[in-house]
Amino acid sequence: xxxLPEVETVxxxxxxxxxxxxxxLATARRPDLRFPLPARFAERLTGRRVNELRRRxxxxxxxxxxxxxxxxxxxxxxxxxxxxxxxxEFHHPxxxxxxxxxxxxxxxxxxxVVYNDxxxxxxxxxxxxxxxxxxxxxxAIGVEPLGPxxxxxxxxxVLAGARTPLKAALLDQRRIAGLGNIYVCEALHRxxxxxxxxxxxxxxxxxxxxxxxxxEVLEAAIEAGGSTLRDHRRTDGTLGYFQHxxxxxxxxxxxxxxxxxxxxxxxxxxxxxxxxYCATCQR
DNA sequence: ACCAGCTCCTGCTTGC
DNA sequence: TGCAAGCAGGAGCTGG
Numbered sequence: 001x002x003x004l005p006e007v008e009t010v011x012x013x014x015x016x017x018x019x020x021x022x023x024x025l026a027t028a029r030r031p032d033l034r035f036p037l038p039a040r041f042a043e044r045l046t047g048r049r050v051n052e053l054r055r056r057x058x059x060x061x062x063x064x065x066x067x068x069x070x071x072x073x074x075x076x077x078x079x080x081x082x083x084x085x086x087x088x089e090f091h092h093p094x095x096x097x098x099x100x101x102x103x104x105x106x107x108x109x110x111x112x113v114v115y116n117d118x119x120x121x122x123x124x125x126x127x128x129x130x131x132x133x134x135x136x137x138x139x140a141i142g143v144e145p146l147g148p149x150x151x152x153x154x155x156x157x158v159l160a161g162a163r164t165p166l167k168a169a170l171l172d173q174r175r176i177a178g179l180g181n182i183y184v185c186e187a188l189h190r191x192x193x194x195x196x197x198x199x200x201x202x203x204x205x206x207x208x209x210x211x212x213x214x215x216e217v218l219e220a221a222i223e224a225g226g227s228t229l230r231d232h233r234r235t236d237g238t239l240g241y242f243q244h245x246x247x248x249x250x251x252x253x254x255x256x257x258x259x260x261x262x263x264x265x266x267x268x269x270x271x272x273x274x275x276x277y278c279a280t281c282q283r
Numbered sequence: 284a285c286c287a288g289c290t291c292c293t294g295c296t297t298g299c
Numbered sequence: 300t301g302c303a304a305g306c307a308g309g310a311g312c313t314g315g
Contacts, residue, residue, distance in 0.1 A: 076293095121310085164287090173309090173310075
């Protein structure tokens with residue numbers, strides 16, 4: 001489900017509850033998500049204070065006072081909800097867990113955070129904070145598109161020589177971090193670049209346009225609280241609304257929104273995933 | 284080394 | 300209305 005803007009939205013939603021708070025009780029309702037949870041997962045979380053809640057690519061990282069970091073990935077259908085401290089909810093009874101409520105954090109403050117994931121493509125792990133960057137999950141992850149190192153030279157460098165289609169290259173987390181199917185389609189449309197282009201052969205001016213488009217699309221999506229197609233919700237249960245701003249995604253047959261372009265949005269399939277684009281102005 | 288395709292899982296949408 | 304097939308935002312793995 002969630003791409004960078006959705007994960008960032010979740011991070012911002014969880015931060016007030018997580019950061020500086022102590023986990024009074026962690027509960028795992030099953031031994032595995034996509035992968036087995038690490039040994040003694042709940043025990044290693046219980047009693048720990050969260051020093052920081054960060055995001056890297058599509059991962060949420062909660063740095064604990066134990067020297068470990070709780071690494072969380074939402075997969076396709078993972079979501080968090082924060083309970084407690086809402087108006088009229090001082091004493092929420094600890095009822096039966098809802099369907100697909102897999103992990104739960106109760107804080108000393110009384111707030112409770114529940115991780116729900118129907119498809120269970122998400123996963124969690126506990127990794128020594130100091131070793132995070134060397135960990136296989138993170139060692140090969142590419143440039144952060146909203147970070148200080150993302151500029152035309154950096155993008156050109158990671159695309160150099162790639163003979164794969166631009167669409168596939170931008171989905172590759174080792175080249176650039178955090179983009180998924182939706183925002184790749186949207187960014188390519190904004191940059192007027194064809195998803196079918198060979199990735200390693202962009203002109204400098206095109207690379208610059210692509211960098212700007214990626215940053216603009218991601219920032220606008222975060223501003224809107226992400227996109228809610230099926231699963232994504234903010235942690236307070238409200239919906240993101242960037243889906244109303246899609247120019248191409250899931251809009252086959254619609255008019256291309258670019259000025260002076262009368263093209264229609266087409267759908268095709270690249271490496272098994274839907275691509276939406278305007279064949280008239282995306283070159 | 285690089286790349287396309289398959290796969291994990293559940294639930295919603297689509298078409299008969 | 301009911302049912303089954305098809306499809307979904309991720310990404311690790313396999314095999315070419």
